[in-house]
Amino acid sequence: xxxxxxxxxxxxxxxxxxxxxxxxxxxxxxxxxxxxxxxxxxxxxxxxxxxxxxxxxxxxxxxxxxxxxxxxxxxxxxxxxxxxxxxxxxxxxxxxxxxxxxxxxxxxxxxxxxxxxxxxxxxxxxxxxxxxxxxxxxxxxxxxxxxxxxxxxxxxxxxxxxxxxxxxxxxxxxxxxxxxxxxxxxxxxxxxxxxxxxxxxxxxxxxxxxxxxxxxxxxxxxxxxxxxxxxxxxxxxxxxxxxxxxxxxxxxxxxxxxxxxxxxxxxxxxxxxxxxxxxxxxxxxxxxxxxxx
Numbered sequence: 298x299x300x301x302x303x304x305x306x307x308x309x310x311x312x313x314x315x316x317x318x319x320x321x322x323x324x325x326x327x328x329x330x331x332x333x334x335x336x337x338x339x340x341x342x343x344x345x346x347x348x349x350x351x352x353x354x355x356x357x358x359x360x361x362x363x364x365x366x367x368x369x370x371x372x373x374x375x376x377x378x379x380x381x382x383x384x385x386x387x388x389x390x391x392x393x394x395x396x397x398x399x400x401x402x403x404x405x406x407x408x409x410x411x412x413x414x415x416x417x418x419x420x421x422x423x424x425x426x427x428x429x430x431x432x433x434x435x436x437x438x439x440x441x442x443x444x445x446x447x448x449x450x451x452x453x454x455x456x457x458x459x460x461x462x463x464x465x466x467x468x469x470x471x472x473x474x475x476x477x478x479x480x481x482x483x484x485x486x487x488x489x490x491x492x493x494x495x496x497x498x499x500x501x502x503x504x505x506x507x508x509x510x511x512x513x514x515x516x517x518x519x520x521x522x523x524x525x526x527x528x529x530x531x532x533x534x535x536x537x538x539x540x541x542x543x544x545x546x547x548x549x550x551x552x553x554x555x556x557x558x559x560x561x562x563x564x565x566x567x568x569x570x571x572x573x574x575x576x577x578x579x580x581x582x583x584x585x586x587x588x589x590x
Contacts, residue, residue, distance in 0.1 A: 300330040304379030309387030310338035322390035367479035410491035411460035414500030432495040434558035434576035440488035456501035478521035497562035551579035
């Protein structure tokens with residue numbers, strides 16, 4: 298089977314402690330049809346020197362001032378030529394099987410427009426510290442209405458997303474005016490055109506660290522989410538609004554709300570299968586919540 302061309306964009310700024318692990322997680326997979334684009338915002342902490350060591354394996358690399366993360370990403374995607382696209386933040390990582398799995402799914406099913414894997418996390422040392430036990434089910438309506446956010450169904454993990462170039466172009470691409478929630482707004486527009494197909498294996502891992510943008514910039518993120526929502530209803534119904542401040546109640550609602558989901562998974566013979574099933578909107582099972590440490 299011919300490998301699809303996959304374009305991955307990484308944007309970084311002063312990420313010297315993490316960038317090499319990120320670069321190697323992409324490059325060491327030795328995927329034969331990879332287009333890896335790295336955009337640096339003018340790092341001053343040694344990040345550029347690390348990237349230079351891998352420059353001959355990159356399709357494109359530049360270090361220059363930009364208008365923020367989504368401006369830099371948009372510049373990267375303008376150069377991308379792959380049929381499949383993604384971005385990986387400079388402190389997150391792919392798994393060794395990620396790109397091959399992605400290629401196999403998009404090659405086998407032409408109607409699949411975007412996919413997301415099971416959620417996984419790294420600790421500050423770069424070790425896999427947690428993999429969620431299941432894939433959550435989210436409907437197009439959930440995503441289109443912006444209900445995939447912290448106080449409702451929970452956010453979609455950006456680093457595990459891959460999509461067809463045609464969907465990105467049809468949706469209008471990234472909005473460069475966002476600084477924190479550009480991915481949230483993009484998923485809303487993707488969902489206006491196609492359902493998200495879930496993959497029952499982790500494709501990427503998010504690094505948990507206290508100074509990350511997703512933690513340190515929560516207030517700005519929430520403000521931009523409000524902007525993206527516009528006049529849409531903030532909650533699916535009054536019950537969600539009532540319990541939105543209670544974390545345990547929200548988890549319970551997620552576990553008891555079932556949606557149809559397209560799921561790709563490997564069977565015991567390592568053959569890739571796709572099926573439509575019903576699953577809860579939670580990434581957890583009852584046991585995983587009860588015994589989570």
